[in-house]
Amino acid sequence: MTTTATSLIVTTSPLQRRRNRGRGYKAFRAIMLVLVALTFLAPVVWMVLSSFKTNVDIYNSEAAFIFTPTLKNYDTVFGQADYVQYIWNSFFVAAVATLLSLLLAVPAAYSMSRFVMKKSAVLVLLARVIPGVSLLVPWYFVFSNLRIVGTYTPLVLSHMFVSLPLILYIMMSFFDSLPEELEEQAQVDGLTPIGAFLRITLPLSVPGIATASILSFIFSWNNFMFALVLSGASTKTLPVAIFDFVGYASIDWGGLMAAAVVVTIPIMVIALFTQKYIVSGLTAGATKG
């Protein structure tokens, strides 16, 4: 009797306290969530707003949120500078680098995952560690001796250096999570091991391949350093074009923000629609420890 009575008191009172504290915590959590969202969203909104302002309004703190929007900056970007060409360059290089990297990395990731090739995997993943500059110097030597600096070839090759290890990394953890039984079953049914990989495993890997492709495309689209050295006037990618926008004289802030919007918004829109893939790719292999 006495034991049940005490245990009743002990269990009810913390519950009550937790309920009261729960309400306070809920409010606190809501405020913090709004703060977090604002911190990450506000600068982007500010950039977009500024891209629709005249430079007079940008210099006027009164006109921070209330101003007459103008398309003049976008006219500067698309009219005076050759941004249509730069968008195409960025897209072309990112797409080709991603495709070629997929062709090389997906079979390799499969092999490394199924045969547990730890050492080769470490070697390839080392590529993630090497700073880009240390590859750029020797490449620049080679590419300029071949006289191909300024063409698409060195750009695609250098972007593949980022894409390939990334795809390999994502696909390895994807294949690790894919059960081997289906392939074994297919081999019992008469397919060769490579046949089983091509006809059974690959079709099942579409989500993994989508994840890897989207991330590879984004990283390539965002890449700045390789294109800064290896691209020419006609093969310039968007990040380099934005960098060149800042002249030595005073900065055309409106135009600069419009250029920044042109490069970031497409990638953000892609991210909105492929959020799940991006998150699973960025966190691939992270939870295994």
Place this chain on the structure above:
Amino acid sequence: MSTTTGTRVRTQTSFSLWANRHRKWVLAAPAMVFVALLIAFPLGWTLYLSLTDASGSIRAPHDFIGLENYFDVLSDTDRFWPAVGRTAFFTVGAMVVEMILGMLIALLLWRPFRGQGLVRIIILLPLVATPVAVGMMWRLIFEPTIGFANQFLSWFGIPAQPWLAGEATALPTLMFVDIWQWTPMVVLILLAGLTSLSDEPDEAARVDGANAWQRFWHVTFPLVMPTFITAVLLRGIDALKTFDILYATKGKGGGSFHEVETLNVYAYGLSFDYQKYGESSTVLVIFFLMIIGCIWLLTIRRKKSSL
């Protein structure tokens, strides 16, 4: 009849037989050859260049000068060692803040709430944004006279700051930009770790009367430790390689006082602004050895902690 078809089948499949028998290497070889050509060869070439006086035109002849570059670089207290210091400061500082903020935000987002989808999309935006554009965006916000940052401070009566234009404030400002862009990465990784945990240990601790902090520190945190260390490694490596926002906001040499010149910016400038390829390669080799050393130390830590 039957023997001819038999041999035909065998010749047709002899390649496929060979490929299947050696599929481990057939599938992996193209990628490995590519990596060897584009990564191993450049590394070797960098090592070689670091021992020469290569400079000026890319086709100019260069001489082998032994370890001279290494003596020059390692005794350079004017540019090299300050760059080492800035790299370490930037990397460690940004990473520590990102890990702490990332953990806090991950805990905040962990349990379901209304509007979860929206918040998760919002924190994804900085992550996918082009670093150069992010640099330009913050450059406008931190502009000392017209930027929103100083206007924001003035609402709280705080005097205007020089931000990117100040010799002492430029590097911390860029660390802030790095933290803004990459904390979401830590959040996503830790969230993945947190959601894979089972509820039972937490429930058990709750029943035992542990408060929220005790449950986090003694139960949740040790359980997500492996994920946490992975995030530290990933962010550490990426922060160490930071170049885009530094070069895009401060330009050649990391500003007029070299105030944001990290090893990456320094090595890049030596090669592509001053055409001193030999010296630049030396800086890169030393940098690379430092990175390997750091990773080695971290992985030893990790092995010890998992024992």
